[in-house]
Amino acid sequence: MPEHEDGYRELRHAIMGYIVSQAIFAVTEAGVPDLLADGPAEAGDLAERAGADADALVRFLRVLVAEGLFTEGPRGTFALTATGAYLRADRPGSLRHLVTLMAGEPYRAWGLAGHSLRTGEPAFDELFGQPMFAWLRAHPAESAAFDTAQAGxxxxxxxxxxxxxxxxxxxxxxxxxxxxxxxxxxxxxxxxxxxxxxxxxxxxxxxxxxxxxxxxxxxxxxxxxxxxxxxxxxxxxxxxxxxxxxxxxxxxxxxxxxxxxxxxxxxxxxxxxxxxxxxxxxxxxxxxxxxxxxxxxxxxxxxxxxxxxxxxxxxxxxxxxxxxxxxxxxxxxxxxxxxxxxxx
Ligand SMILES: C[S@@+](CC[C@H](N)C(=O)[O-])C[C@H]1O[C@@H](n2cnc3c(N)ncnc32)[C@H](O)[C@@H]1O
Missing domain, CATH: 3.40.50.150 (Vaccinia Virus protein VP39)
Incomplete structure (x- = not known):
């Protein structure tokens, strides 16, 4: 076992943090939190309604159960926790829109974070060739999604x-x-x-x-x-x-x-x-x-x-x-x- 075991485990978790973040995005985008609004559901049924692969969904949810967003009950049923319920679109104070805003182009821009560290300039501009608000103006669908998420x-x-x-x-x-x-x-x-x-x-x-x-x-x-x-x-x-x-x-x-x-x-x-x-x-x-x-x-x-x-x-x-x-x-x-x- 490494010295400072807790810190070692926490550091590994932080290094792989974007996997957790993107798992939240994928599961939320597939509508899983909304499908669980009325109570627990069995994994196979949930996968069918979310348009997901059943085995993959269980593996995604295993990570998010460990994050405290879902619980797994008997016979492969899953439910939302009180924290996970914030991923539902209809919940007061919903964080559904924050999930959208952190994904897509912003997430891709983070792949060039080193550029921002070196220059103090936005990685977004480096990757997409123009500032984000100009890029949005030229991309109506993404602009509408951005405006909706901000409004949300x-x-x-x-x-x-x-x-x-x-x-x-x-x-x-x-x-x-x-x-x-x-x-x-x-x-x-x-x-x-x-x-x-x-x-x-x-x-x-x-x-x-x-x-x-x-x-x-x-x-x-x-x-x-x-x-x-x-x-x-x-x-x-x-x-x-x-x-x-x-x-x-x-x-x-x-x-x-x-x-x-x-x-x-x-x-x-x-x-x-x-x-x-x-x-x-x-x-x-x-x-x-x-x-x-x-x-x-x-x-x-x-x-x-x-x-x-x-x-x-x-x-x-x-x-x-x-x-x-x-x-x-x-x-x-x-x-x-x-x-x-x-x-x-
Ligand atoms: C982060 S959003 C905030 C929107 C809103 N105030 C809110 O709280 O949700 C920033 C807003 O600034 C607008 N914006 C960006 N550049 C602008 C400019 N040069 N002149 C006027 N509005 C601009 C964007 O279109 C966008 O609606």
């Missing part, structure tokens, strides 16, 4: 934002708002609110929002965002970009906002400790896919300041963090930019 995660991510007191707000501009999942929820829960959905034209063109209460604007947030809102939302946008690009977006928002406006950023915050934390992994995912990054609270504060905002509140939800920004008054120029600390 909105409910969990948006909880701290949706639960805010919206009584004083009038017009919410969702910058990079995808196809409108967040605005639909916000407008439904707050009848006095109006919305503006802003995203790239090919995404905004697919928006599904109530036309009488929500304008849809296609454009590029590096060259301007719609004026006229009193609340601006940037949800899962800034982590897609490095500091230089993120600052450009923040400055465009600052320029469009009235002085009393509020900026609501829904993101992740990397804890400053040595413990395992999903946001540390997500940070690498942003690098490999987009050249973006997750940030610590201190990094967020500095980015906000350089972009012209004071970070006034940090509210932790179960899956995301809400960062609230107010324009920093003194020194604000006509273009909305600060004359202090804007740096790069």
């Amino acid at each position: 995660l909105v409910t969990v991510r948006m909880q701290p934002l949706v639960e805010r007191d919206w009584r004083d707000a009038r017009t919410v501009v969702d910058v990079g708002g995808g196809t409108g999942e967040l605005l639909r929820t916000l407008l439904a829960g707050n009848p006095h609110l109006r919305g503006v959905l802003f995203d790239l034209p090919h995404v905004a063109g697919e928006a599904d929002v109530p036309a009488e209460r929500c304008a849809v604007v296609g454009g590029d947030f590096f060259t301007g965002v719609p004026a006229g809102g009193d609340v601006y939302v940037l949800a899962q946008i800034l982590h897609d970009w490095d500091d230089h690009a993120a600052l450009r977006i923040l400055r465009e928002v600052a320029a469009a906002m009235p002085p009393h406006g509020t900026l609501l950023v829904v993101e992740q915050v990397i804890p400053e400790d040595d413990a395992r934390h999903p946001e540390k992994i997500l940070d690498l995912h942003m690098l490999v896919l987009l050249g973006g990054r997750e940030r610590t609270a201190g990094e967020w504060r500095r980015l906000f300041a350089a972009g012209g905002f004071a970070l006034t509140e940090i509210e932790h939800g179960t899956r995301s963090v809400l960062l609230v920004g107010k324009l920093r008054g003194p020194g604000r120029t006509m273009s909305g930019q600060q004359d202090n600390g804007a740096g790069n």
Whole structure:
């Protein structure tokens, strides 16, 4: 037996981790968690309904039983555990869409992770010849799947934002708002609110929002965002970009906002400790896919300041963090930019 047996076993598990991840993807894509929604099923029957090879399915499930996602009962029956139930599409807080987002092209980009390590640049661009959002624009089916998966995660991510007191707000501009999942929820829960959905034209063109209460604007947030809102939302946008690009977006928002406006950023915050934390992994995912990054609270504060905002509140939800920004008054120029600390 090797010395440090536990560590040795854990290291082997980590080295082979993508096999577990891809096994989760294959089994979920075949619909197995949904097929077990009503209770246990026998392996042969499950394989038939999932379109899987029966022997292969049992071997895949053996790995995922050990991961605590399924249980195996007598006579080869399988059931979901409480954790595995998050793989069902219809479950509140479902992680089904996260499974999709980690597979396909993003997974292939990870095959070139060494490129990102050496250069600090996204492996995605190296493999596919262009940045991910440009690639998506040229691939409508994958773009639609990406938008659907993002929308599917909105409910969990948006909880701290949706639960805010919206009584004083009038017009919410969702910058990079995808196809409108967040605005639909916000407008439904707050009848006095109006919305503006802003995203790239090919995404905004697919928006599904109530036309009488929500304008849809296609454009590029590096060259301007719609004026006229009193609340601006940037949800899962800034982590897609490095500091230089993120600052450009923040400055465009600052320029469009009235002085009393509020900026609501829904993101992740990397804890400053040595413990395992999903946001540390997500940070690498942003690098490999987009050249973006997750940030610590201190990094967020500095980015906000350089972009012209004071970070006034940090509210932790179960899956995301809400960062609230107010324009920093003194020194604000006509273009909305600060004359202090804007740096790069
Ligand atoms: C990670 S998704 C977040 C979507 C949504 N806010 C959410 O929380 O699910 C990033 C969004 O930014 C949009 N986007 C990327 N580049 C953009 C640009 N230059 N101008 C406007 N929107 C852009 C994408 O189309 C996509 O909808």
